[in-house]
Amino acid sequence: MSRMKTLTVNPDLCTSCRMCELACSAKHSGEFRPSRAHVHVAVFVDDAVYIPMVCMQCADAPCMRVCPSGALARDPETNAVVVHEERCIGCRLCVMACPFGAIRYWNGLARKCDLCGGDPECVRVCNGALGFDFEERDGAAARRAYAQRLRHTLKEVTA
Amino acid sequence: MMSAYAGKILRIDLTRGEARTETLDPDLARAYIGGRGLATKMIMDETNPNVDALAPENKLIFSTGPLTGTTAVASGRFMAVTKGALTGAIASSNSGGYFGPELKYAGYDMIVLEGAAKKPSMIVVDDDKVELLPAKKLWGKDVHETEDLLHLQFGDEFKCVSIGPAGEKLVRFACIINDKNRAAGRSGVGAVMGAKNLKAIAVRGTGGVSAARPVGFRAACLDALEKLKAGAVTGEGLPSFGTAVLVNVINECGLLPTRNFQQGQFENADQISGETIARDILIRRRACMACPIACGRVTRIAEGKYAGAGEGPEYETIWALGANCGVSDLNACTKANYVCNELGMDTISAGATIACAMELYEAGAVTRKQTGRALRFGDGAAVVDMMTKIGYRRGFGDIMAEGSARMAAKFKRPDLFMGVKKQEFPAYDARGAFGMGLQYATSNRGACHVRGYMISSEILGVPRKMDPLTSKGKAAMNIAFQDLTAALDSAGICLFTTFSIGAPEMLDMLKTSTGFDYDLAEMLAAGERIWNIERLYNLKAGFTKKDDTLPERMLRTPMPAGPAKGKKPPLQKMLSEYYRLRGWNSAGRPAKKKLASLGL
Numbered sequence: 001m002s003r004m005k006t007l008t009v010n011p012d013l014c015t016s017c018r019m020c021e022l023a024c025s026a027k028h029s030g031e032f033r034p035s036r037a038h039v040h041v042a043v044f045v046d047d048a049v050y051i052p053m054v055c056m057q058c059a060d061a062p063c064m065r066v067c068p069s070g071a072l073a074r075d076p077e078t079n080a081v082v083v084h085e086e087r088c089i090g091c092r093l094c095v096m097a098c099p100f101g102a103i104r105y106w107n108g109l110a111r112k113c114d115l116c117g118g119d120p121e122c123v124r125v126c127n128g129a130l131g132f133d134f135e136e137r138d139g140a141a142a143r144r145a146y147a148q149r150l151r152h153t154l155k156e157v158t159a
Numbered sequence: 160m161m162s163a164y165a166g167k168i169l170r171i172d173l174t175r176g177e178a179r180t181e182t183l184d185p186d187l188a189r190a191y192i193g194g195r196g197l198a199t200k201m202i203m204d205e206t207n208p209n210v211d212a213l214a215p216e217n218k219l220i221f222s223t224g225p226l227t228g229t230t231a232v233a234s235g236r237f238m239a240v241t242k243g244a245l246t247g248a249i250a251s252s253n254s255g256g257y258f259g260p261e262l263k264y265a266g267y268d269m270i271v272l273e274g275a276a277k278k279p280s281m282i283v284v285d286d287d288k289v290e291l292l293p294a295k296k297l298w299g300k301d302v303h304e305t306e307d308l309l310h311l312q313f314g315d316e317f318k319c320v321s322i323g324p325a326g327e328k329l330v331r332f333a334c335i336i337n338d339k340n341r342a343a344g345r346s347g348v349g350a351v352m353g354a355k356n357l358k359a360i361a362v363r364g365t366g367g368v369s370a371a372r373p374v375g376f377r378a379a380c381l382d383a384l385e386k387l388k389a390g391a392v393t394g395e396g397l398p399s400f401g402t403a404v405l406v407n408v409i410n411e412c413g414l415l416p417t418r419n420f421q422q423g424q425f426e427n428a429d430q431i432s433g434e435t436i437a438r439d440i441l442i443r444r445r446a447c448m449a450c451p452i453a454c455g456r457v458t459r460i461a462e463g464k465y466a467g468a469g470e471g472p473e474y475e476t477i478w479a480l481g482a483n484c485g486v487s488d489l490n491a492c493t494k495a496n497y498v499c500n501e502l503g504m505d506t507i508s509a510g511a512t513i514a515c516a517m518e519l520y521e522a523g524a525v526t527r528k529q530t531g532r533a534l535r536f537g538d539g540a541a542v543v544d545m546m547t548k549i550g551y552r553r554g555f556g557d558i559m560a561e562g563s564a565r566m567a568a569k570f571k572r573p574d575l576f577m578g579v580k581k582q583e584f585p586a587y588d589a590r591g592a593f594g595m596g597l598q599y600a601t602s603n604r605g606a607c608h609v610r611g612y613m614i615s616s617e618i619l620g621v622p623r624k625m626d627p628l629t630s631k632g633k634a635a636m637n638i639a640f641q642d643l644t645a646a647l648d649s650a651g652i653c654l655f656t657t658f659s660i661g662a663p664e665m666l667d668m669l670k671t672s673t674g675f676d677y678d679l680a681e682m683l684a685a686g687e688r689i690w691n692i693e694r695l696y697n698l699k700a701g702f703t704k705k706d707d708t709l710p711e712r713m714l715r716t717p718m719p720a721g722p723a724k725g726k727k728p729p730l731q732k733m734l735s736e737y738y739r740l741r742g743w744n745s746a747g748r749p750a751k752k753k754l755a756s757l758g759l
Binding site (some may be wrong): 124 | 228229232257260264338339340349364366367368369370373377381384442443444445446447448449450451453468554
């Protein structure tokens with residue numbers, strides 16, 4: 001298997017601008033329509049916490065497992081779990097099964113993130129919170145950021 | 160079916176409790192773009208400019224633009240347009256956040272509010288379901304409590320605008336707040352909402368906005384996005400330090416108004432600068448919808464008597480509460496900012512009114528018995544204390560709630576009001592930037608920086624550097640700024656984008672989204688049309704050339720020290736040139752020929 005890229009999320013860098021929702025919905029629904037975006041920024045104003053929620057493209061994906069018609073399958077090119085519309089019967093079992101609420105449903109079909117075939121539109125417009133990187137580097141930015149903080153603490157302690 | 164626009168207007172008669180929808184007229188949309196322009200046209204057509212701003216006959220319009228809610232950079236904007244309670248002039252206050260886009264997703268370009276509810280009320284818009292409900296339980300609550308209660312009752316996907324106690328009590332500079340800390344700030348639009356007995360509007364929309372030419376629009380948006388990310392101001396200065404990055408800049412240039420404009424430099428500017436905010440209280444930055452700049456400051460005062468959290472201060476606020484009151488205590492300024500957000504008041508007018516009261520007090524024009532406490536420049540605790548009293552109209556706060564023009568007149572010192580058309584100046588002394596002085600004098604909503612931000616050229620050098628201390632070329636540049644800004648406010652994107660993009664980029668986004676075959680001349684003519692109709696409104700409301708002026712202190716007292724020492728703006732000279740270039744007569748009235756050419 002070739003090296004796969006995945007969508008990475010760093011909530012610390014999110015500014016809650018929701019540009020990802022707009023770009024995603026424009027690409028997939030033809031409209032600027034957050035209610036139909038495959039990415040959703042959960043904004044907790046009082047806590048100053050903003051978390052972009054995306055499809056995790058689970059290795060053992062509950063949506064694939066519950067699908068009775070085999071409409072959800074992994075794309076070998078991108079590793080994304082994608083909806084094959086011609087097989088989807090619109091039963092919404094996948095919507096129920098997804099622990100992250102990442103599957104949407106409209107006009108009789110299940111809809112979900114397909115990583116835009118390997119060039120995610122959300123990443124293109126994001127300020128840095130969303131990335132598209134090789135799986136083995138997932139978390140690298142967060143590790144580095146935490147290590148930086150630790151470095152400063154250690155410096156203070158040993159100074 | 161129109162592209163970019165929702166295509167519908169929601170009209171609510173609060174007196175009768177009836178709502179109906181109307182179709183947006185495409186020809187009017189094209190001529191006035193949307194937002195500020197289209198709403199002003201409707202206010203002009205549907206109301207008498209002589210009406211009392213607080214009377215039921217005044218209307219209040221929440222208006223989005225065609226770019227609102229799209230991927231156009233910083234497109235989270237809407238305008239609140241009405242006759243201003245502070246000024247009696249046309250008021251159009253701009254705000255960001257999520258409310259404007261949500262309104263479009265619900266299917267409306269604007270909400271037109273008519274009449275006044277008999278009892279405290281709120282409006283709930285859930286796509287095409289519209290309800291006018293009693294708001295007795297919300298009345299008296301601050302803005303944050305109000306939004307929390309609305310979210311609890313209806314769900315947290317609802318985006319809200321509301322007024323705080325200040326709006327309910329008709330404080331003349333009350334604002335309308337949305338998404339907790341975003342404000343349609345100036346001219347008293349919140350008092351108009353309060354007079355209509357309307358506490359809040361909550362909106363949820365599941366629909367979408369389309370672009371006429373999706374491929375072209377996407378390219379235009381990405382081009383603008385890249386330019387904003389690469390720009391020095393929009394990609395570095397504002398993201399890192401917020402608008403308060405200007406404190407040190409403006410202070411160095413000698414036009415940071417200090418102690419009610421008695422000086423042009425504040426000796427403790429560094430203690431209230433954007434850099435200090437970033438170091439001491441900033442938690443993280445926050446963006447409005449679709450904005451890569453994220454100038455919003457989420458802050459926390461960690462300890463002490465002002466401990467708490469919220470958003471701000473931004474530049475105008477930290478100036479009004481800080482330098483202009485001679486206060487260098489960042490925590491006190493930040494706390495006073497939080498109070499403004501919670502009670503729903505314009506930080507500029509509130510701070511400037513406190514500064515004016517401080518000068519009245521120090522000059523002996525008001526006594527301690529009248530004010531109930533000492534009001535001396537530099538006293539941060541006094542600023543925090545008075546802010547609450549103004550918001551609830553308690554004690555001397557009741558007089559201050561009328562604004563500094565009325566307050567200074569009451570105490571026989573009208574010369575101590577620092578503003579134009581009863582609206583207080585923002586954070587730039589006209590003696591240090593003459594073009595800004597002309598802008599203040601001619602702004603259609605009274606003293607204001609965001610009708611034509613001449614500081615951009617005179618101090619920051621965008622789009623080109625002009626000498627701030629000369630009148631040369633200022634009238635022409637000011638007109639260009641005013642017209643472009645009117646178009647921009649109507650399109651639905653943030654003024655801050657213009658630090659990195661200009662008319663060509665805006666035109667590109669506007670054309671491809673609406674499908675209107677605009678060229679540059681038509682777009683700028685729309686801006687000019689909007690400026691002129693605002694002017695016509697003000698003339699009918701009784702304003703004359705005499706009101707296009709500056710306080711005596713600006714015109715007769717030279718700047719005492721600093722880089723602009725000895726300077727004062729030659730207003731009459733600039734004003735004559737401005738009228739002539741606008742195609743107005745010497746009395747400041749648009750000539751028939753000009754109006755005809757603009758289709759007015």
